[in-house]
């Protein structure tokens with residue numbers, strides 16, 4: 469479990485986090501839900517050891533290996549789809565193992581026939597599927613998802629959300645999922661932290677995993 473304990477984080481004179489506490493359960497999907505600019509990315513980056521804290525402790529990151537999916541697929545344009553996956557695996561596995569992993573993930577995201585295509589020739593949804601395949605192909609145990617479905621149209625979003633869930637069920641990891649989309653939050657998360665204010669406060673913690681009340685949770689989030 470990754471924990472931020474009594475964390476204070478300032479940007480110049482602005483105190484974003486003050487004695488802030490939060491935890492991310494192992495192999496669960498935890499959502500940071502809140503308005504733009506509240507501090508979601510900073511909290512995730514602290515949990516990923518990308519941003520240093522001014523005070524407090526970040527625990528549970530000692531053996532963490534991270535992979536990321538952002539709103540932009542962030543693929544290497546001069547590499548093929550196949551080589552984009554190969555790039556993150558090349559220092560970890562031998563040729564045979566890499567080929568096996570890459571082919572299996574391309575199959576799962578239904579892009580085997582596109583293995584030699586350059587990212588620029590793919591649609592936005594296809595590029596995002598490559599980015600998700602790359603995140604899962606890498607042997608991470610923590611996956612940071614920063615608004616990965618933003619900007620996709622409704623139908624495409626539903627497909628990619630279910631694809632993500634399928635991959636995650638086959639290869640579970642701790643997911644820190646940032647969104648301010650109510651449907652995404654409720655459909656994907658095991659737990660939702662509703663965050664507000666400055667310094668940031670956890671306004672509500674919602675257990676989604678053990679509930680049958682998804683519709684009322686959506687209403688709570690809309691009001692939040």
Ligand SMILES: Nc1ncnc2c1ncn2[C@@H]1O[C@H](COP(=O)(O)OP(=O)(O)OP(=O)(O)O)[C@@H](O)[C@H]1O
Pocket residue numbers: 479480484502503504505506507508509510511
């Ligand atoms: N490196 C930085 N230097 C100075 N201020 C920063 C830096 N990173 C973030 N901030 C500020 O901290 C606040 C929180 O930013 P953060 O990106 O963590 O929020 P967010 O909830 O992820 O927002 P969004 O949904 O728009 O991505 C914002 O006011 C932002 O301008």
